[in-house]
Amino acid sequence: MDTTKIIDSRGAACPGPITDLARAYRNSKVGDILELWATDKGVRADTQAWATKTGNEILDVKEDPEKIVVKIKINKR
């Protein structure tokens, strides 16, 4: 079964949520779903650029008053 891993980067401004995502990527496998939680507004553009570069897929981006949630599917490792 595919696993969903939550990466809680709320509050991280520097180096920021992309650090946690890149770290989780290293420890992930094809089929994994990563859910990145962040407050840093830059997370939308950064995860999009990251997904394009690495060949992975952004499934969904949601924003609520406390956080931005980016759901990513690992297609390539």
Add this chain to the structure above:
Amino acid sequence: MTMKKVLIIGGGGGGLILANHLDTNEYDVTVVDKSDQHFYQPWFLYVAFKGSKRKISKPIGELIKPGVNFVKDEISTINLDEKKAYGSRKGIYDYDYIAIATGTVPDPDVIPGLRQVYEEYGDYHTNVWNSEKLWSHVSKFKGGTIAIGQASPTCKCPPSLLEGAFLLEEHLRKVGLKDKTRIVFFTPFPRAYPAEPMNKVVEPMVRERGIEVMPFFDVDTIDVQNKTITSLEGDSLKYDLPIVVPPCRGTKIKIIPETVQDEDRFIKADKKYMKIAGYDDAFAIGDCNTLPTSKTGVTAHLEAMAVSEIIQGRYAEFNGRINCPFDTAYGKATFVIADYNNPVAPYPPTRVKHMMKMTMARIYWMTLMGTADPIFEQFFKFTRPEKLNKKYATSE
């Protein structure tokens, strides 16, 4: 009444600041470190890229206030349920409160080929001897491609990576080798500096100085024979001189229960009180914890101050404040400033800030003893990130 025992593992910035802020009339305070020397790590940069010979270590025994005990021992196991730490040399330590402040451990073995590069060339991040080794290569370099960067995203002091590239460029220009050299700065992040507002400030300098940037470059393997670094993202980079800061991990100490550590052995602690998940008497301070902030001396310092208050029964919390000095070379510097609620401010580099960074290096030993606290308080007050963000807001 017997005094409560506070056991501090690690006599780096975090551990010593905590020890020096506890009342030794009320608490029995012991610092345990595997080394009896404390190093001023920010200076590793100047050893590696300027060949600085400044003495950057002092005996831990001279950096603690009277009444604090120091033991040289390497802790191998900590049992949080039994409240005991086990040393490899001197035996068993029990405690009422424990603070783990063991910093990070470089791990060059997770990347094929990196161990060989690390041993041959050193780096500018892990210890003074590796910085000296790197300087011996940098100072003998005759031209070609220098690949410089961090192997993986987890690294202490985010600005220091690009500071290395800036100082390297300054050195090469000074010795007249700039035209014969290609400097390629590789980074696992989307741009030269991970936090966008600060990237806007430094990127023009990166460009102007002809430093090439390879973003999204997370080192996967190094082929030493063919002098090529390949990234997880599928790019490759040929080098003549490799300067690769190895990935770092949390602590080697076996902690019981093991669920308090993440997959890279960092210790899970809550972001305001630094309490280890599930324990009221155990804290993780500084680089060894999982707080969503940069791994820097300043954060270790502020976390330690908050923990000292909490242990002494007063309310305190850490607000995520970062304050990383950023040497942009040629005598200028800036600071990366943010906290949990405010993004990084686009704070421009100036000569005065460079002087402040250099002054910090001189008064560092005082900051460990707590005698510089009033200076810090004033500085932090005047440079609150919300203030700076307003003042330096870009037009968009």
